[in-house]
Amino acid sequence: MAAEAGVSLQTVSRVINNEPNVRPVVQERVHAAVAKLGYVPSLAARRMGGSRSYLLLALNDRDRTIEGWRSGEGTDWVDQMLLGGMLKSAESGYRMIFELVDTHSAQVEREVQGAISALHPDGVILTPPHSDNPLITELLVRQGLPFARIGSVTPGDGFAIAMDDGKAAEEATDHLLDLGHTRVGFITGSDEYALSGARLDGYRRALARRGLPADDSLIGRGDFSFQSGVAATEALCDLAQPPTGLVASNDQMALAALRVANRRGISVPGQLSIVSFDDTPIVRFSNPSLTAVVQPIAAMTSMAAHLLIRSKSGETGLPATCILPFTLAVRGSTGRPTG
Amino acid sequence: MAAEAGVSLQTVSRVINNEPNVRPVVQERVHAAVAKLGYVPSLAARRMGGSRSYLLLALNDRDRTIEGWRSGEGTDWVDQMLLGGMLKSAESGYRMIFELVDTHSAQVEREVQGAISALHPDGVILTPPHSDNPLITELLVRQGLPFARIGSVTPGDGFAIAMDDGKAAEEATDHLLDLGHTRVGFITGSDEYALSGARLDGYRRALARRGLPADDSLIGRGDFSFQSGVAATEALCDLAQPPTGLVASNDQMALAALRVANRRGISVPGQLSIVSFDDTPIVRFSNPSLTAVVQPIAAMTSMAAHLLIRSKSGETGLPATCILPFTLAVRGSTGRPTG
DNA sequence: CTGTTAGCGCATTCAA
DNA sequence: TTGAATGCGCTAACAG
Numbered sequence: 001m002a003a004e005a006g007v008s009l010q011t012v013s014r015v016i017n018n019e020p021n022v023r024p025v026v027q028e029r030v031h032a033a034v035a036k037l038g039y040v041p042s043l044a045a046r047r048m049g050g051s052r053s054y055l056l057l058a059l060n061d062r063d064r065t066i067e068g069w070r071s072g073e074g075t076d077w078v079d080q081m082l083l084g085g086m087l088k089s090a091e092s093g094y095r096m097i098f099e100l101v102d103t104h105s106a107q108v109e110r111e112v113q114g115a116i117s118a119l120h121p122d123g124v125i126l127t128p129p130h131s132d133n134p135l136i137t138e139l140l141v142r143q144g145l146p147f148a149r150i151g152s153v154t155p156g157d158g159f160a161i162a163m164d165d166g167k168a169a170e171e172a173t174d175h176l177l178d179l180g181h182t183r184v185g186f187i188t189g190s191d192e193y194a195l196s197g198a199r200l201d202g203y204r205r206a207l208a209r210r211g212l213p214a215d216d217s218l219i220g221r222g223d224f225s226f227q228s229g230v231a232a233t234e235a236l237c238d239l240a241q242p243p244t245g246l247v248a249s250n251d252q253m254a255l256a257a258l259r260v261a262n263r264r265g266i267s268v269p270g271q272l273s274i275v276s277f278d279d280t281p282i283v284r285f286s287n288p289s290l291t292a293v294v295q296p297i298a299a300m301t302s303m304a305a306h307l308l309i310r311s312k313s314g315e316t317g318l319p320a321t322c323i324l325p326f327t328l329a330v331r332g333s334t335g336r337p338t339g
Numbered sequence: 340m341a342a343e344a345g346v347s348l349q350t351v352s353r354v355i356n357n358e359p360n361v362r363p364v365v366q367e368r369v370h371a372a373v374a375k376l377g378y379v380p381s382l383a384a385r386r387m388g389g390s391r392s393y394l395l396l397a398l399n400d401r402d403r404t405i406e407g408w409r410s411g412e413g414t415d416w417v418d419q420m421l422l423g424g425m426l427k428s429a430e431s432g433y434r435m436i437f438e439l440v441d442t443h444s445a446q447v448e449r450e451v452q453g454a455i456s457a458l459h460p461d462g463v464i465l466t467p468p469h470s471d472n473p474l475i476t477e478l479l480v481r482q483g484l485p486f487a488r489i490g491s492v493t494p495g496d497g498f499a500i501a502m503d504d505g506k507a508a509e510e511a512t513d514h515l516l517d518l519g520h521t522r523v524g525f526i527t528g529s530d531e532y533a534l535s536g537a538r539l540d541g542y543r544r545a546l547a548r549r550g551l552p553a554d555d556s557l558i559g560r561g562d563f564s565f566q567s568g569v570a571a572t573e574a575l576c577d578l579a580q581p582p583t584g585l586v587a588s589n590d591q592m593a594l595a596a597l598r599v600a601n602r603r604g605i606s607v608p609g610q611l612s613i614v615s616f617d618d619t620p621i622v623r624f625s626n627p628s629l630t631a632v633v634q635p636i637a638a639m640t641s642m643a644a645h646l647l648i649r650s651k652s653g654e655t656g657l658p659a660t661c662i663l664p665f666t667l668a669v670r671g672s673t674g675r676p677t678g
Numbered sequence: 679c680t681g682t683t684a685g686c687g688c689a690t691t692c693a694a
Numbered sequence: 695t696t697g698a699a700t701g702c703g704c705t706a707a708c709a710g
Contacts, residue, residue, distance in 0.1 A: 008697050013689060021695055038449055040456035044383040044392065045687035048702045052689095053383065069422040069637075074413045074620030078421065082437065083408040095436060095458075098421070110377055117379035119434075255624075281413030285594075285621045298408075347681045352705060360679050384703035387686045391705095682709070687702105694697075 016041060043095075047120060052312060054094050056305055057121035058085055059112065059130050062100035073252070074282040077127075077297060084298030085125060088305040096305065097121070101130065108135050116143060123147060123308030125301060126158070128193055146311040148304035150297075151195060153321065159307045160321040161300045165195040168293045168326045169202030172247045172275040175291070175328060177210055179336050181245035181273060183218065187232045187257070189249035190223040199249050199277065218243055222253045229256025237264060244337040245273045251280045254290055258333070269335035279329055288332030296324045344372035355380060382434070386459060391651060393433050395644055396460035397424055398451065398469050401439035412591075413621040416466075416636060423637030424464060427644040435644065436460070440469065447474050455482060462486060462647030464640060465497070467532065485650040487643035492660065493533065498646045499660040500639045504534040507632045507665045508541030508586060511614040514630070514667060515584035516549055519675050520612060522557065524582035526571045526592050528616075529562040538588050538616070557582055561592050568595025576603060583676040584612045590619045593629055597672070608674035618668055627671030635663045 007026060014022050015030040022030075033039070047053040058081060068075045078098070085096040097119060101111045116124075124147040130136050131149035140147045141157045148159040169186075176184050186203045189196035204214060217239060220232025229252060236243055237260065248254035254276030261268050268274060268288060276283055276292035283290035300322075307318050344351065346365060353361050354369040361369075372378070386392040397420060407414045417437070424435040436458060440450045455463075463486040469475050470488035479486045480496045487498040508525075515523050525542045528535035543553060556578060559571025568591060575582055576599065587593035593615030600607050607613060607627060615622055615631035622629035639661075646657050 009688080010690095010697060011695090014696090017689080023695065026696085038452055038456075040453045042386075042459060042687060043457045044386040044459065045702095046689075047381075047383040048387050048704090049687070049689035050702090066422065066426075069415070069418050072415060072618070072620045072623065074415065074624070076408070076411060076413065076415070076418075078418055079408050079415075082417065083405065086437070086439070087405075095438075097434060097436060098425070099434075100425070113377055114379045117377075118382045120381060120383065279411075281411045282621060282624045284411070285413070285624050287626050348704080349681060349706095350679095353680085356705085362679065365680085381703060384686095385705075387688090387702085388704035389686085389706075680710080682707105684705105684707085686704090686706100689702090690700085692697105692699080694695105 052122050053120045055119050055121040056085065056089055056094055056096045056123050056125060056308055057115060057119055058096055058098045058125040058127070058301070059101050059115075059136075060098070060127050061129060062102045063104075065100055073280075075280050077280075080297035081125075081127070081301045084301035084303075085305050088302040089309070092309050094122070094305070094309055096125070101136075103129050103133055103136075108133065109139055112136055112139055116145065121145070122312040123305075125304045125308070126150060126152075128152070128195070132194055146308050148308055150300050150304060151193075153198070153323070154194060155321065159304065159311075159318070161303050161307075161324065162195075162322070163296055163300070163324050163326045165198040166202035166205070168277070168328075169199040169247060169249075170206040171202075171328055172277070172293050173203050173206035175275060175330070175334065176245035176247070176273055177206065177212075179245070179273065179334060181243075181337050182212065183215075183241060183243040184212075184245040184247065185218040185220065185236045185243035187220040187222040187229060187236075187246070187248045187253050189253075193224075196249060203247055222249060224250050224252060226252045226256045229253030230260055233257040233260040237261075237266065242272075244271065245275075245334075247275045247277075249277050251276050251278045251283050251290070251292065254283065254292070254333075255286060258286055258290070267338075269333050270338045273334040273337070275328075275334060284331070286333075291331045291334040292329050294327045294329050296326060299324050343376060344369045391461050392459045394458050394460040395424065395428055395433055395435045395462050395464060395647055396454060396458055397435055397437045397464040397466070397640070398440050398454075398475075399437065399466050400468060401441045402443075404439055412619075414619050416619075419636035420464075420466070420640045423640035423642075424644050427641040428648070431648050433461070433644070433648055435464070440475075442468050442472055442475075447472065448478055451475055451478055455484065460484070461651040462644075464643045464647070465489060465491075467491070471533065485647050487647055489639050489643060490534065492537075492662070494660065498643065498650075498657070500642050500646075501534075501662060502635055502639070502665045503662050504537040505541035505544070507616070507667075508538040508588075509545040510541075510665075510667055511586045511616070511632055512542050512545035514614060514669070514673060515586070515612055516545065516551075518584070518612065518673060520582075520584035521551065521676075522554075522580060522582040523551075523584040523586065524557040524559065524575045526559040526561040526568060526575075526585070526587045526596070528588035528592075532563075535588060542586055561588060563589050563591060565591045565595045568592030569599055572596040572599040576600075576605065581611075583610065584614075584673075586614045586616075588616050590615050590617045590622050590629070590631065593622065593631070593672075594625060597625055597629070606677075608672050609677045612673040612676070614667075614673060623670070625672075630670045630673040631668050633666045633668050635665060638663045 131152035470491035
């Protein structure tokens with residue numbers, strides 16, 4: 001390769017890394033040789049010699065992820081992450097390596113440190129609930145590694161990349177209010193996630209803006225599980241004045257609500273309109289399909305990759321916080337209240 | 340690190356790599372030091388010095404994969420791959436890197452060669468349709484890289500890892516026959532995939548074993564798309580004597596059959612029992628949920644990782660072909676024929 | 679059984 | 695603007 005272009009090894013390196021101080025003529029010659037030989041530098045060697053590894057490390061919660069895969073419940077969080085992260089990384093010659101880490105284990109630090117030592121990634125992408133785990137973020141700060149916190153809005157180290165959960169819940173609630181509903185219930189997510197609180201707040205804001213009373217009996221406590229969704233929905237349906245509209249903090253709980261409605265002979269959306277959060281594939285296939293808030297997962301990981309790569313390149317002035325737009329997919333589960 | 344245990348750098352290497360010729364005492368000492376310092380060797384350096392990279396490369400078809408991600412149709416092929424491949428790899432300190440390659444592009448070889456040059460993986464996992472792409476397999480042979488062909492049964496280089504599609508179709512058909520159905524239809528998949536033919540053969544074998552006539556009008560031609568499933572099902576329903584049972588070669592077409600049945604007021608499973616292939620998450624959420632052949636995707640990639648790692652370790656006597664067991668998940672879409 | 683030597687393929691630093 | 699030396703952190707081959 002060195003000889004093919006009639007230049008030294010270093011010049012090849014310079015051209016490949018787009019460094020200045022190479023005559024266009026020589027650049028061309030090298031590029032031609034590279035194309036001809038199909039030369040691609042070894043990642044490992046680049047990492048050894050230089051200061052970059054061209055690797056991004058994406059960390060997911062082990063138990064949740066494996067459980068999701070095993071159950072086959074159709075959550076496509078990981079797929080959307082790969083879609084956004086991999087494709088964006090590839091644009092800059094980077095790879096994204098996906099790993100699982102146990103957030104609750106006493107060994108979190110050891111696990112994360114191990115992955116870092118082995119891979120020496122140029123940046124780390126954290127997803128909930130890692131995004132708000134100080135054991136992890138502080139370790140990363142100590143290492144001087146740039147990182148992105150997906151789904152986290154709390155200010156702090158690293159890039160915070162999220163959607164506006166509060167506004168989304170507000171909009172979801174508005175959608176029901178616009179349809180004419182006046183009693184709208186809400187099912188919360190697990191308190192372990194900061195976004196759960198944000199979504200609840202948004203719901204409350206929407207009601208308040210319309211001058212509707214804040215009735216805490218309309219708020220069911222859930223934890224993102226189907227089970228908890230069933231329990232919460234049953235409680236709401238048992239009220240003297242049950243809600244005609246319902247916002248659930250994720251798809252599983254919304255599906256649970258749908259199930260309860262079916263069992264009780266409550267028509268959807270006639271007697272109960274349901275809005276869901278997340279928009280995993282399954283909500284398109286339920287009957288009726290669910291109106292849902294669409295999380296920009298791919299866009300968030302894409303942005304994360306973008307920022308981390310830029311950051312490693314020494315670029316400054318990058319936004320510390322990034323709020324990406326969500327959308328509301330209106331489907332069959334919401335309509336005007338009957339009667 | 341070297342000093343911490345009071346031994347040479349080389350001895351540390353030996354202990355970490357589980358090589359022989361180290362006194363148990365020294366081993367202990369090194370292990371202790373490793374645990375204490377949380378030492379984890381750098382993958383890049385190991386690849387540079389040694390002959391292994393501790394990397395497995397998994398190659399998927401770019402267009403199909405991205406289209407699947409974008410559409411949000413809930414295919415969890417990638418997730419199941421990761422589940423099987425990543426976890427098995429991790430057991431041996433390996434990582435699996437997932438990449439997308441364009442099978443139909445004239446650049447396949449260049450793309451694959453590029454990934455290999457950059458990563459120097461110890462093995463490559465091919466998924467359909469790459470598994471039977473000679474441009475890729477021959478390139479891998481030339482490189483002397485061990486590889487696994489998922490979903491491929493054709494003998495040849497690399498490990499062939501698949502399920503028995505013929506037997507699965509046979510069993511799916513048997514399930515319907517056992518329930519008392521005597522007219523069972525079949526919707527084929529695209530001829531581009533070898534497994535389509537295998538499934539059709541299995542269906543025919545099942546009928547033959549019961550002494551049932553081979554009625555070609557009961558065989559609808561599909562191509563795995565929802566559209567084609569609709570067309571095939573309509574044709575079957577238009578027969579003078581429509582089938583009371585139906586085996587579809589994938590989930591999309593089975594869902595299409597369900598849709599057609601719903602539109603025509605044909606009750607499922609009462610008047611039409613449906614068996615599906617693949618068992619993607621969505622079939623659990625249709626109404627009724629679909630009885631389906633479950634592909635052992637995770638098991639196949641797990642086996643692939645297992646064999647490749649062993650192979651790289653110089654182990655011989657590994658099976659060239661591996662047929663993994665499928666299961667039949669019986670759900671609400673199949674039952675005894677009524678009347 | 680253990681330590682020493684050399685080199686993997688690059689990027690970095692300096693010299694030309 | 696280019697080329698030559700140096701070293702990254704390991705493992706392989708050999709020496710002791």
